[in-house]
Amino acid sequence: MNSARGTTMVLTTHQMDEAEQMSHRIAFLRDGRIVRVGESDELKQSIGFQEQIIIRGQGLAAAPEALGHLPGVFDIRSISGNRVSCRVDSREKRLSMVLEAVLGAGAVLEDLEMVEPTLEDVFVxxxxxPDPD
Known part of the structure; x- marks a missing residue:
């Protein structure tokens, strides 16, 4: 609406979902200085985070170790006895490897969820x- 008029509105919020819904471009400030600015997708890509895979099933005890040997798979966590999560550098390249490793470790898969990075991830x-000064 405002871009058609050539105007800019400034919205300040700590609610990242609100910023994403209401803004075309988003700026992050730190100590009164802009440290990053861009569209939501640009900001998410700029921090290098990739999609998270969350696997739910039975017999996942050996899954973290099996995933630890895969290239492009990192931040592996056992969330509970029946859930494991990891981040991947490319869903297209890594999803089948992740599934093969988990199933090969004896797990019975019940659910798989792909979670994209959020603006909250960018904020954190x-x-x-470290402070750039």
């Missing part, structure tokens, strides 16, 4: 970076 990544 930028907030945890």
């Amino acid at each position: 990544a930028l907030a945890s970076q």
